[in-house]
Every structure is written in structure tokens, then in C-alpha cells.
Amino acid sequence: MNGFIEPIIGRYVHVEIDGEVNRIYFEENGSGIPLVCLHTAGSDARQWRHLLVDDEFTRHFRVIAFDMPWHGKSNPPDSQYGTEYRLTTASYTATIRAFCDALKLDRPVVMGCSIGGRIVLNLAIEHACEFRALIGLEAADFQQPWYDTTWLNRPDVHGGEVCAALVSGLIAPGGPEVARQETLWGYKQGGPGIFKGDLYFYRVDGDLRGRTGNIDVNQCPLYLLTGEYDFSCTPEDTLRTAAGIPGAKATVMERLGHFPMSENPSQFRRYIAPVLHDIIDKQKL
Amino acid sequence: MESERVRQDDGSPVPFTPDAVIEAFKTIPELLIRDEVLTTRGRWLDVDCLLGPSTQPFHLAIRAGRIVDMAPAPMLMRSWRFSYRATPAAFAAYWQRMPPAGWHDLLALTKRGQATLEGDLHPFMAHLQYFKDLLALPRRNGFGGAP
Numbered sequence: 449m450n451g452f453i454e455p456i457i458g459r460y461v462h463v464e465i466d467g468e469v470n471r472i473y474f475e476e477n478g479s480g481i482p483l484v485c486l487h488t489a490g491s492d493a494r495q496w497r498h499l500l501v502d503d504e505f506t507r508h509f510r511v512i513a514f515d516m517p518w519h520g521k522s523n524p525p526d527s528q529y530g531t532e533y534r535l536t537t538a539s540y541t542a543t544i545r546a547f548c549d550a551l552k553l554d555r556p557v558v559m560g561c562s563i564g565g566r567i568v569l570n571l572a573i574e575h576a577c578e579f580r581a582l583i584g585l586e587a588a589d590f591q592q593p594w595y596d597t598t599w600l601n602r603p604d605v606h607g608g609e610v611c612a613a614l615v616s617g618l619i620a621p622g623g624p625e626v627a628r629q630e631t632l633w634g635y636k637q638g639g640p641g642i643f644k645g646d647l648y649f650y651r652v653d654g655d656l657r658g659r660t661g662n663i664d665v666n667q668c669p670l671y672l673l674t675g676e677y678d679f680s681c682t683p684e685d686t687l688r689t690a691a692g693i694p695g696a697k698a699t700v701m702e703r704l705g706h707f708p709m710s711e712n713p714s715q716f717r718r719y720i721a722p723v724l725h726d727i728i729d730k731q732k733l
Numbered sequence: 734m735e736s737e738r739v740r741q742d743d744g745s746p747v748p749f750t751p752d753a754v755i756e757a758f759k760t761i762p763e764l765l766i767r768d769e770v771l772t773t774r775g776r777w778l779d780v781d782c783l784l785g786p787s788t789q790p791f792h793l794a795i796r797a798g799r800i801v802d803m804a805p806a807p808m809l810m811r812s813w814r815f816s817y818r819a820t821p822a823a824f825a826a827y828w829q830r831m832p833p834a835g836w837h838d839l840l841a842l843t844k845r846g847q848a849t850l851e852g853d854l855h856p857f858m859a860h861l862q863y864f865k866d867l868l869a870l871p872r873r874n875g876f877g878g879a880p
Binding site (some may be wrong): 594 | 839841854861865
């Protein structure tokens with residue numbers, strides 16, 4: 449409808465991370481339980497725009513999605529221009545905690561996808577008491593690499609094109625074509641070397657095998673959901689991870705791949721709605 | 734004929750005949766001619782490569798995104814910059830309108846050991862979406878009677 453203005457509000461918050469103030473862009477809508485959403489590697493928070501305008505969810509949740517530093521509308525930290533970007537378990541964890549602290553969120557729910565799903569596991573390991581619930585999409589403690597990340601940032605290959613082409617295979621076939629293209633557009637717009645830098649966390653620094661067994665879901669419920677067409681973080685990877693965490697709930701999502709919230713929002717909704725309802729129900733106990 | 738279709742011991746997810754896979758692969762040049770968007774996507778691409786079923790690969794000469802020659806291997810002393818070869822079972826699955834999970838992408842097939850990628854990979858990676866779409870063209874014809 450011409451002239452329709454979406455209810456999403458986008459603002460910047462100044463967040464001190466590791467001693468430096470970062471100007472972080474975030475979008476939000478709704479009220480209630482804070483629900484912080486983490487985008488995938490090499491993309492940005494636009495992936496969550498459908499969840500952000502969901503009438504039912506935003507009646508119960510203050511849905512917040514932010515662009516990580518170096519991504520989307522969150523610039524690199526002032527001191528870091530010209531350096532090689534590398535996300536680590538420590539820096540990713542610090543960024544999420546600092547963002548939640550800056551907004552003074554009271555025990556938010558955090559939902560992350562891909563690298564966001566991996567870091568959710570680390571939040572469950574190290575900081576469970578700070579969160580009401582944790583949701584990992586396309587999450588596992590480890591997964592086998594399937595390409596050489598040096599192809600992502602070199603002068604003789606277009607970075608945007610190769611990043612998008614690589615992840616295009618992680619989208620389930622048969623979904624809405626526009627949603628597929630929009631998901632890939634995020635990858636075509638990433639800064640040079642940023643996807644690769646995110647994957648340093650995923651491939652090198654963030655191996656959580658052997659550390660997830662101590663996660664206490666009684667302190668903080670943990671939900672893991674993975675698309676059947678995700679051959680990067682496969683359903684088997686997620687189920688193996690969940691099997692080592694007593695009480696973790698794992699779901700394989702049909703007709704979805706690595707980007708459930710953006711590649712096929714209506715299909716994803718079928719799976720995330722029961723999780724969010726479960727979290728609401730637990731608040732009533 | 735249905736009776737001629739085989740399920741291989743490697744757990745191939747869809748029935749197929751190796752000959753049907755080869756015949757379907759041979760349709761790619763004609764299908765590309767009819768796809769202006771894909772041809773345009775490859776307009777900066779000039780390469781000689783070896784593509785196709787592992788049992789019968791083809792030498793392709795691509796110029797400005799158009800296939801100007803395609804001939805079955807082996808050809809005496811014909812060179813290529815890179816090759817992508819997949820099992821007939823892999824192509825049969827990849828060409829389904831709704832390919833089974835894990836058989837739906839060229840690099841999913843390499844990860845599961847159903848395809849091999851060799852040689853100088855630069856032209857393949859620099860034009861990755863082109864090659865994914867090029868090798869998916871027979872999907873449009875509903876390979877194997879796929880709905």
C-alpha cells in the first residue's frame with residue numbers, strides 16, 4: 449500500500465566494547481520480553497525484518513535486531529579502519545553483552561543464526577544467568593568446512609558476488625524467490641573481508657566441542673532449530689550438539705536452509721512460534 | 734522405462750539411468766541459448782573446462798558466457814582449466830525440481846563426496862553463480878519425470 453510506514457524504528461546506540469565506543473545501529477518493534485536477534489556472518493540485521501513486524505510476537509516481545517560492528521549501518525570502530533577484521537569468541541560475546549547492557553535489557557532472550565547460533569551456545573556456557581532463554585538457529589558446536597575462505601576476499605574475485613554465490617546453495621529450494629534474492633543481497637553488500645572475518649570465529653576460534661556438556665538449561669532454556677537444507681550446519685550437526693546438552697530442545701525445520709528468518713519467513717514462523725510461546729509460558733510459572 | 738532405472742548402492746536418492754543423465758547434460762547448450770539472463774551473467778567469462786557426469790564428462794568451450802563448443806571426453810590433448818564432475822546419481826538428484834536436501838547445490842555435492850572440483854578454480858569461483866545455474870538448467874525439463 450502506497451505510503452504505508454512499517455512500525456520498525458531504527459536508531460543508533462553508543463556501546464563501549466573492549467574500551468572503545470562503537471556506534472551501533474539497531475532496529476526494534478514491540479514491547480514485553482526483550483528478544484535480541486543476531487544476524488548471520490557477512491550480512492546484517494535486515495534479515496530479521498519479518499519477525500520485527502510480526503503482530504503476534506511484538507505483542508509479547510520487544511524484538512531488537514542490531515548490526516554487528518563492521519556490518520550493515522554499524523561502522524568499524526574508529527581505531528580499526530585499515531586493520532584486518534577478525535571476529536573471535538571473546539569479541540563476539542563481549543559485543544552482545546555490551547549491547548544488551550547499553551540498552552539496559554533485563555535478562556533478554558537472545559536468538560542468533562549461524563555464527564549467531566554458535567555464539568548463543570557460548571552465552572549458554574559462560575553467561576546463562578544473564579539471559580531468559582537462548583535460541584540457536586543453524587547452530588552446532590562445530591561443523592566441517594566445505595570451502596576455502598580465502599576466496600572471499602581477493603582482488604581478482606568480486607567479493608559480493610562470490611559471497612552471495614557461495615551461500616546461495618544454503619537456501620532451501622522452492623521458497624519465495626524474492627526472499628531468496630533479498631537474502632543474497634545482504635551478502636552482496638557486505639564490506640570487503642567481513643564475511644571472511646566472521647568465519648574466523650566460525651572456523652578457527654569458535655570450536656565449542658567438549659564445552660557444551662556443562663550447559664544448564666534449567667538456568668536458561670536452550671532451543672536449537674536447523675533447516676533440513678542447511679548443508680553447512682547440518683541437522684546432524686545440531687542434533688549431535690543437542691544430544692550432548694541435557695534438556696536442550698532440537699528441531700529440524702522442513703523446507704528451510706541456513707537463513708530461515710529471511711529466506712522463507714512464513715515457513716520459519718511455523719517453527720519459531722511454538723518456541724516463543726513456550727518462553728512466554730515459562731514466564732507465567 | 735521404469736525397469737531400466739537403477740538405484741545405486743551409494744544411496745542415490747532418486748531413480749535414474751546413466752544414459753538419461755548424459756542425454757540431459759547434452760541439452761545444456763540449447764537451454765543456455767534460451768536463457769538470456771544467464772548468458773548475460775557470464776558475459777565476462779572465457780574458459781575451457783571439463784564438466785559433467787563422472788562417467789562421461791564433456792569439454793566445454795565458453796566464450797562471453799556462451800557455449801561455443803561441447804564435446805565428450807576424452808579428446809586427444811585437449812586441455813582444461815578446471816573440472817567439475819559429479820556422479821550420475823548426483824546430477825539426477827540435482828536436477829529434480831525440488832532436489833533432496835544435501836543434493837541441491839554443487840558444493841553440497843562436493844561436501845558429500847558425490848562430486849569433485851579440480852584444476853585452476855579461479856574461473857569457477859569468479860563465476861560461481863553462473864556455473865551453479867548453468868549446471869542446473871536441465872532441472873527445468875523435470876529430469877526423470879520429476880514433478
